[in-house]
Amino acid sequence: MCKYMITHSLLSSWLYMLTPNEYDIDDSSYTGFWATLNREPIPVTEAMQKGNDFENLITDIINGKDVTNHEWYEAALRVATIINGGVLQYKTQKDITVNGLQLVLIGRLDALKAGTIYDTKYSGNYDAGKYINSTQHPSYFELVPEAKQFTYLVSNGYQLWAETYRRDETPSIVPTIEDFLNWLNMQGLMDIYKNKWIIS
Amino acid sequence: MIRQPNEIADKDKKIRILIAGYPGIGKSTLALSAPNPLHIDVDFGIDRIEPRYRKPFIQPKSYDEILEDLKPNNVKDFDTLVFDTGGKLISLMSLWAIKKDPKYGQRDGSLSLKGYGFVGKEFVRLMDYCFYELNKHIVFTFHAIEEKDGDETRLRIKVEGQTKNNVWEPMDLGGFMEMHGNDRTIGFSNCERYFAKGTRGIKSVMKIPELTPSTPNDFLARLFEKYNATITQEIEENAKEMTAYEEVMAKGREIIASIKDADTANAAIPLVKSLNHALTSRQEFTVAFNKKITDLNLVFDKETNKYIEAINNV
Numbered sequence: 391m392c393k394y395m396i397t398h399s400l401l402s403s404w405l406y407m408l409t410p411n412e413y414d415i416d417d418s419s420y421t422g423f424w425a426t427l428n429r430e431p432i433p434v435t436e437a438m439q440k441g442n443d444f445e446n447l448i449t450d451i452i453n454g455k456d457v458t459n460h461e462w463y464e465a466a467l468r469v470a471t472i473i474n475g476g477v478l479q480y481k482t483q484k485d486i487t488v489n490g491l492q493l494v495l496i497g498r499l500d501a502l503k504a505g506t507i508y509d510t511k512y513s514g515n516y517d518a519g520k521y522i523n524s525t526q527h528p529s530y531f532e533l534v535p536e537a538k539q540f541t542y543l544v545s546n547g548y549q550l551w552a553e554t555y556r557r558d559e560t561p562s563i564v565p566t567i568e569d570f571l572n573w574l575n576m577q578g579l580m581d582i583y584k585n586k587w588i589i590s
Numbered sequence: 591m592i593r594q595p596n597e598i599a600d601k602d603k604k605i606r607i608l609i610a611g612y613p614g615i616g617k618s619t620l621a622l623s624a625p626n627p628l629h630i631d632v633d634f635g636i637d638r639i640e641p642r643y644r645k646p647f648i649q650p651k652s653y654d655e656i657l658e659d660l661k662p663n664n665v666k667d668f669d670t671l672v673f674d675t676g677g678k679l680i681s682l683m684s685l686w687a688i689k690k691d692p693k694y695g696q697r698d699g700s701l702s703l704k705g706y707g708f709v710g711k712e713f714v715r716l717m718d719y720c721f722y723e724l725n726k727h728i729v730f731t732f733h734a735i736e737e738k739d740g741d742e743t744r745l746r747i748k749v750e751g752q753t754k755n756n757v758w759e760p761m762d763l764g765g766f767m768e769m770h771g772n773d774r775t776i777g778f779s780n781c782e783r784y785f786a787k788g789t790r791g792i793k794s795v796m797k798i799p800e801l802t803p804s805t806p807n808d809f810l811a812r813l814f815e816k817y818n819a820t821i822t823q824e825i826e827e828n829a830k831e832m833t834a835y836e837e838v839m840a841k842g843r844e845i846i847a848s849i850k851d852a853d854t855a856n857a858a859i860p861l862v863k864s865l866n867h868a869l870t871s872r873q874e875f876t877v878a879f880n881k882k883i884t885d886l887n888l889v890f891d892k893e894t895n896k897y898i899e900a901i902n903n904v
Contacts, residue, residue, distance in 0.1 A: 409739070503870070505831070517754060518755045519780075519784070534873065536867075536869055551755045
């Protein structure tokens with residue numbers, strides 16, 4: 391029987407597309423979802439690049455590289471101090487069956503340490519509670535049943551905020567996956583999904 | 591003084607709590623149910639509180655006045671400082687900041703980007719001062735406003751700019767007050783409606799008892815007691831888990847260090863199997879173990895169930 395990959399990014403881009411957004415005048419959320427569904431490369435935006443740069447800076451600090459002159463050093467150092475000693479960029483997956491379909495939920499955790507999953511985010515316009523409806527922490531809790539909490543380490547390059555979610559207050563990701571699969575069926579997009587996300 | 595993790599059981603820990611809700615829902619009355627409070631009535635709203643629930647208060651007109659009133663001697667007879675509302679406190683702080691240095695303001699009188707940063711830091715400094723130096727419980731009330739998030743309506747605290755992130759950071763607890771039917775409730779768990787903060791077993795939605803002439807206004811005082819009572823139990827449980835985690839990680843590191851070649855890797859197999867994992871040690875150990883195996887150019891032979899040297903194709 392065939393198995394299909396599912397990721398929090400795919401779910402996230404789908405939910406983002408369904409969310410009315412008055413600023414989305416060029417339908418970029420639709421374009422983004424369509425590209426994700428079709429597993430096409432997504433152009434790197436300035437925000438994404440800053441996120442990558444911030445992550446690289448943290449990695450450099452952990453690896454002992456001298457980056458003290460970088461303007462984001464202080465914030466990146468605080469993140470590095472928190473996640474150092476944990477497993478970085480931990481790739482994991484879990485077989486789940488939803489609506490009769492065999493899926494493999496896949497995730498790459500920025501860091502895993504002593505029962506906490508960490509995800510670093512660069513955000514120029516962070517508001518406390520920004521990630522409350524994210525599909526990331528519910529997905530990753532499903533992937534790592536032993537994890538007790540998930541902490542987003544959010545920085546604008548200068549300040550650092552921690553936004554933590556406990557397992558007991560986090561809804562399961564499975565109903566969201568069910569809704570996604572039902573939506574694909576209704577929209578006639580299931581074949582595209584199966585074709586592009588098939589594993590075996 | 592260096593203390594061990596299981597010695598944290600501080601039954602008198604001071605609590606920092608944020609209470610948010612629509613105007614008129616009873617935030618101030620609830621805030622004043624904390625132990626022996628001083629009401630810092632920045633909003634000048636004490637007249638809206640029923641007289642029997644009023645407590646000693648100050649009505650500062652400037653942030654300088656607040657700093658002056660919060661001298662240790664002035665507040666020594668109180669256990670809790672109630673800032674009502676936090677939003678108005680930040681407004682006073684903003685005026686104070688701009689007066690201190692015009693670069694913190696803009697022409698229209700609002701804060702500049704630098705100003706927001708400065709006020710955010712000052713908020714944290716004031717919190718730290720009240721918590722660490724004055725050793726008081728701290729209660730902040732904030733008005734809640736609705737924010738559209740797609741089809742959903744979410745509540746958030748009414749604070750301008752990034753200051754709201756500084757506000758959340760030091761809080762032990764943060765709850766949103768809402769009406770559910772005729773009941774007033776406060777929710778401490780994150781949900782689709784709002785981002786909240788609950789720790790030490792204080793979570794989900796709690797009903798706030800209706801106040802009658804014969805009932806004391808002591809909801810927060812009892813909540814703080816519950817919080818501190820839970821500390822002992824939770825710390826013990828966490829300490830047990832952390833100890834088990836650290837022990838197994840230490841054993842794991844020893845095992846990994848003992849592996850030098852295929853023979854020592856095979857000798858390590860029963861040791862690896864005997865590890866009793868805790869928290870996420872299984873994942874963390876496995877990653878480190880697999881790295882060592884790869885670094886030594888070993889592979890697992892499924893036929894013999896043993897590690898062997900990998901044959902490199904040139």
